[in-house]
Amino acid sequence: MLTEELMELIEELKLGKVETQKVECKEARVDIPRSLVESLSAFSNATGGGIVLLGVGDAPTFPILGVNNIDRLQSAVTNMCAQELEPPIRPQFSLHNISGRILLVIEVPEAGTPEKPVYIKARGIYHGSFMRQADGDHQLTEYEVLKLIENRGQPRHDMEFIDETSEADLEQESIDAFIARVRERAQGPIGDADKNTILRSTRVLAERDGRLTPTVAGLLMFGKMPQFIFPNLRVVFLVYPNSDPNQPGPNGERYLVNEPVEGNITTILQRLILLLGRHLQKRTVITGSIERDELWEYPREALREALANALLHRDYSPQARGSQIQVSLFPDRLTISNPGGLFGTVTLDNIDQPDVQQARNSALMRIAEDSGIVENRGGGVGAIIAAMRKYNLSPPLFKNTLSRFNLTFKNHHLLGSEALKWLDSININKLNSNQRLALVYAHKEGRIANRDYQRLCGVDTVIATRELGDMVQVGALNMSGTRRWAYYELSPQLSGLEEDIKFKGLPADSKKIWKYVRDNQPVARKEIIKALKGIFTENQIDYRLEKLVENNLIVATNLKEKASNRKYIIK
Incomplete structure (x- = not known):
């Protein structure tokens, strides 16, 4: 890190433009604080890593205090990284002189998936693993540690056999249709195999002590009622009266609808689409001289893909089988929340890339593909974003933790009459259609990042970088943040137009x-x-x-x- 970049980072910390989730400031005037080792663990386990500034005070002023005994301090931190953490980490160090005071900057890279969790050896993996959360270091729960360990390989929870079930617990009509489809698509000897061989090879059934029983995946996909065995492997559909989930309706009601949705995955998916069709806003458009089409509040293909993803990618490990998927409909948004964060090397940055394909539930995914529920593995999120773009809606928002993944659709149209009126009022020339759309997005959301621009406009990072840079040049946007955390806000002259009135x-x-x-x-x-x-x-x-x-x-x-x-x- 350059000194100029450090000064910019500290200034943006003061202005609240950099998330303290990514930066930790510690005084360390004489010795390194013992809490430093927790921060090193937390940043190593966090997406994108993080930065520790030694010699800088706390919020809100972040005073530059400086450190003493530089050589001893850096040696102590190096030893801490090498000897107190497992596996050892190798951060980058840099010294900076600001107004005669020396600061030590520690840039902690994210550990690779096979190395996580990085933990404090003296406390053990289940008590010494940390993750950055808000502006503090959060000790991981046993479940969260298990998820990081699980990410190193391929989980097999969906392949477990279920002793208390038999083939009689499966819908035979669905099984027959599945067998026919497998034979139709098969290449090689599997197409000529008998029914039980196909069901074993696709992990619908597993053999134990000479008896065939459904696997977790088989029961979830074809079971008559999987909830008899796993009561909470279901979906709860909620409709809220207000945008704030804690604000009751006019009659004191918390929910307008609170409905559990049960059955196998195919049945749940069908019932959820019916429920959404019943409760979403709709509008009718004329598509021909006499033809009419009913458009839902959100594109149907995006909803189906998002719901299927939640059902197929949720965590089905024993520790998570007590948690259910939740679909929450608000007046201004729809959120789908499922147990288990992103798996393996999938991150919020690459989740929409078709070449990033990792499935927590590999057997379940294979069965879903052979059943026709999933048609394009790896392209699901990209298809959702494309459908939202076609509908003139913002890309969905994603939130990921080790224990839960949320997808949120917002229902405000980006280029509605109000947005077009606002664009006309600011009178910025030399912007193409992508840039005008991005300007409206920044206006509505408060900011836009490079990845947001890519998803919003359907372009790659090179084009997004160039077009955002052009918007800065013409005075439409200002860039904030440093390097990896850069984002763009409306320039003061644009934001002031509305905010002065607001x-x-x-x-x-x-x-x-x-x-x-x-x-x-x-x-x-x-x-x-x-x-x-x-x-x-x-x-x-x-x-x-x-x-x-x-x-x-x-x-x-x-x-x-x-x-x-x-x-x-x-x-």
């Missing part, structure tokens, strides 16, 4: 609190006070929060809680 009549600097909520939502009142205490007093923050709520710019998500415990999101 915040007119509110207390001075209310926009700063609104931006902090936007960038960290949902965020608790005490976190806002801690982060902005150098700018506002506690009373000033409370007053501005109250006014922002009154003007429908932010929402308190848990009104039943006392004010000190409330969390806020953008309206």
Whole structure:
């Protein structure tokens, strides 16, 4: 890291433009803090790694304090990396002189999948493994550790046989259709094999003590009622009255619909599509002189693909069989949440790349392909994004942890009449159609990153980088963040057009609190006070929060809680 880059990073930390999830500041004036080893473990296990700044104080001011005994300090950190962690890590060190004070920067790379979790040897793998979460180091649970270990190879939980079942628990009509399809598609001797040989080779059945029993995959795909064996391997379909899940409806109801969906995977998928068709908004368009077509709030092909992905890629290990998939429909969005994070080398950055193909449940995926449920392995997320683009909707949002994966569709159309009116009002020339679309996205979401641009416009990273750079050159966007965490925001002259109106009549600097909520939502009142205490007093923050709520710019998500415990999101 160059000194100029470090100074920019510290400045952006002060402005709240860099996630503290990626950067840890520690004073270390004399000795290294013992908590450093936890941060080294956490960053090694985190996607993209992270940076430790020794000689910099805490938020919100991040004062430059400097460190002493540089050689001894660096030697101690090197020994910590080599001797206290398993496996040892090799971060990059750099020294920087800022205003006569020396800072030691430790750039921690993400460990490879086969090396995770990196843990503190003295505490053991189940008590010494950490992951970065928000602005702290989170000790991994036993389940999370097991997931990292599992990512090193190919899990076989879906291939386990189930003693208390038999072939009679499977839908024979579905089995016969499956056999016929396998024979039709087969190349080689499997096409001429008998029924039981095909079912064994595809892992629908497994043999134990001379008896054939369904596997987990076989029961999930073809079972008459898999929930008799696994009660929570189901989906819960929820419809909320408001965008805030904690805000009840006019009659005090928390849900408009709370319906469990059970059966095998094919049945669940069909029932979910029917439920969505019943509760989604629809509009009718004329496609010919007399032909009409009903368009759903979200593209049907995207919904089906996302639901199939959740059912096929969720974690079916014994530790996760008590958790269910949840489909939550809000007035402004739809979220699909399934147990188990992304598997293997799949990340949020490459999840839409067709050449990245890793399946946690390999037997289940093979059966799904042979059944016709999955037609294009590796292309599912790309197909979802393409369908949303065709519908003029934003790409879905993905959130991933070791224990859960969420996909969220938003229903606001990017180039609706309001967006077109806004584009006309800003009068920026020399932008192509992709750039105009990206400008609207940044306007609605608050920022846009290179990966967002690629998914939004269907271009590669080279084109995205060039076109975003051109937007900076013409004054439409400003780049924020450093290197790997770069993102783009509307330039002040553009954002000011609307925000000057939005915040007119509110207390001075209310926009700063609104931006902090936007960038960290949902965020608790005490976190806002801690982060902005150098700018506002506690009373000033409370007053501005109250006014922002009154003007429908932010929402308190848990009104039943006392004010000190409330969390806020953008309206």
